[in-house]
Amino acid sequence: MVHQFKFAGYNIVLDSISGSVHVVDDVAYDVISMFEKCDDSEIKRALLSRYELDERDIDECIEDVKALKAEGKLFKEDSFKPDESFFEKRRGVIKALCLHVAHTCNLNCEYCFAAQGKYHGERALMSFEVGKRALDFLVESSGSRRNLEVDFFGGEPLMNFDVVKKLVAYARSIEKDAGKRFRFILTTNGMLIDDDVIDFANREMDNVVLSLDGRREVHDRFRKTLGGVGSYDLVVPKFQRLVKARSACEGKTYYIRGTYTHKNTDFLEDIKQMLALGFDELSLEPVVCDPKSEYALTKEDLPILFEQYERLALLMKERREQGKPFTFYHYMIDLSHGPCIYKRVLGCGSGTEYLAVTPTGELYPCHQFVGNKDFVVGDIWQGVTNHELVSRFARCNVYSKPECENCWAKLYCAGGCAANAFNATGDINGVYEYGCELFKKRIECAIFLKVAETLESETK
Amino acid sequence: MKRIVTLNTRDLEKSKLNGGCGECQTSCSGVANQKC
Missing domain, CATH: 3.20.20.70 (Aldolase class I)
Structure with missing residues (x-):
């Protein structure tokens, strides 16, 4: 899964699954956008009509993209669906x-x-x-x-x-x-x-x-x-x-x-x-x-x-x-x-490795669930007693949410906040879509800043 | 001038083997902002 965006003069390509980030020129940007949908001759034809290039230039660019794919840095297949070891x-x-x-x-x-x-x-x-x-x-x-x-x-x-x-x-x-x-x-x-x-x-x-x-x-x-x-x-x-x-x-x-x-x-x-x-x-x-x-x-x-x-x-x-x-x-x-x-798939750890403690010693999955008695998982004297609820939180991750399957940002947000999902949909495995939209924009901006910083330091 | 510049990023496939120690800070209202 590849996400491409242009911002402030940079063409940025993110390979969602490998986490690779590429900065490319206009030709490579177009080649990558067509790569999975067209064969080489179609890509060549389209680019020759768009840019003043000879065929060899385009061939080289296509070969570069193929090499990155072979290295697992572009169009990487998703191999991270969690098994029990996760x-x-x-x-x-x-x-x-x-x-x-x-x-x-x-x-x-x-x-x-x-x-x-x-x-x-x-x-x-x-x-x-x-x-x-x-x-x-x-x-x-x-x-x-x-x-x-x-x-x-x-x-x-x-x-x-x-x-x-x-x-x-x-x-x-x-x-x-x-x-x-x-x-x-x-x-x-x-x-x-x-x-x-x-x-x-x-x-x-x-x-x-x-x-x-x-x-x-x-x-x-x-x-x-x-x-x-x-x-x-x-x-x-x-x-x-x-x-x-x-x-x-x-x-x-x-x-x-x-x-x-x-x-x-x-x-x-x-x-x-x-x-x-x-x-x-x-x-x-x-x-x-x-x-x-x-x-x-x-x-x-x-x-x-x-x-x-x-x-x-x-x-x-x-x-x-x-x-x-x-x-x-x-x-x-x-x-x-x-x-x-592991962190990218399983997220913040609410309900499993992170718990909230009330003034009277009750345990909740996180601070945002405190006060909702349906979410009491135990207390500090007996420990976790509601194992069914903790198990639900343990298995709440970006791969347990069908809406996230084809999202380019899924390994950056880990499926988002369980409390926001619950408040928006009534289910910790739901998705708070408004939050997703803001999150994706913030990640694009964060990657842009990293790209700019990296390229500037290399030219100094 | 190279058409494609690839930034140095963590190898997530490799992190299946060397990740998961759990010593990083808890993330919260995100994961991507964590340091390993």
């Missing part, structure tokens, strides 16, 4: 937990999937005892995995900061004897950031995710305090202090993570605002909500969003050339050291 790699191993340390929040964001942090349940804070047991459960369940991940999530996790600090101290006290390395991530709305939080986060958190939607009026439209006041002016200075202090900490990442909606389809302006505030590790995500909501993205928005993503890619290229680079997480693709085929 699932064996992950069976029974848990390597990441999302700790819901606070089912409560000090903001009242209208678009919040977690229903203002309470997940359609009661306000609750995780106790140290529950968190400690969750960490022990993770170590016990992690098999030979060395790198373990723990996300402090909510609600607003800093509303339970003392427990967060105690849990990190406990994890550090056991990791050496257990032969593990904990990586911690904190997702926060920023309201409670102070010097103590900054010092702690920049020492212990491998990554911090800071919620900011961009321009003041965009951010304040949805991200309001419980008193109904916009939070932009409250959180931006705190984020700036944290990020400035973090820049001196080696290996510590952050990202500004925003949400865009139907109300700001010109989201590139929000990216520019983040840059103007001094942030350079950015992520801006499409809202996922009830399609009937007034801020839900619409089909008519898609061409506008595509153009925004393209202009964002061009801005990244321009700033990189000016020595002022920034990162946009969906564009940080790694072609040479990227994920193996």
Whole structure:
């Protein structure tokens, strides 16, 4: 399966199954587009009518394409449909937990999937005892995995900061004897950031995710305090202090993570605002909500969003050339050291190697299923007890979705997000088609940036 | 001037044999953005 596209002066050919990326001239672009549908003489005839070439030129190009096909770098047959050995790699191993340390929040964001942090349940804070047991459960369940991940999530996790600090101290006290390395991530709305939080986060958190939607009026439209006041002016200075202090900490990442909606389809302006505030590790995500909501993205928005993503890619290229680079997480693709085929087929690991833990110790397939009692898979004392549900998640992959069979991007998205699929179709093996459209555009932009970077470095 | 320039990409077929160690970070709202 081959995907071809032209952007910003580049003709790009992606071989979906091998992952090979080729940059070609117009002649080769046309040869490749006709290669599987026409014989050599038809290709030659078509190209001679289009270009001023002699037959030998076209013959050479056709031979080059045949050679790439023989090498498995073009038109590669799909040999990755998973057998039992694929699932064996992950069976029974848990390597990441999302700790819901606070089912409560000090903001009242209208678009919040977690229903203002309470997940359609009661306000609750995780106790140290529950968190400690969750960490022990993770170590016990992690098999030979060395790198373990723990996300402090909510609600607003800093509303339970003392427990967060105690849990990190406990994890550090056991990791050496257990032969593990904990990586911690904190997702926060920023309201409670102070010097103590900054010092702690920049020492212990491998990554911090800071919620900011961009321009003041965009951010304040949805991200309001419980008193109904916009939070932009409250959180931006705190984020700036944290990020400035973090820049001196080696290996510590952050990202500004925003949400865009139907109300700001010109989201590139929000990216520019983040840059103007001094942030350079950015992520801006499409809202996922009830399609009937007034801020839900619409089909008519898609061409506008595509153009925004393209202009964002061009801005990244321009700033990189000016020595002022920034990162946009969906564009940080790694072609040479990227994920193996197991990761590309099986995806994020929700429900198998990644679980979410509620303040009371229940286990869910991921943070987005929390609160839906049909998706409880067990608890941190007894472990996984709903094996049928876990098995369904284990076998939910890009090859279990008929809609994905002929999609060129299937080994880049691994079939997409199970929660989005469930919310859109009622089935984790469904497909959230709107998300697919945005994803494919982002992958094209990411590959374009990689192509431009590679070719520019070769000509220098 | 070459008509086709092929970028250096990971051999996915080979990764059937040397992949699947599970030490990479969990991906999430993507897989392609992961470092092995």
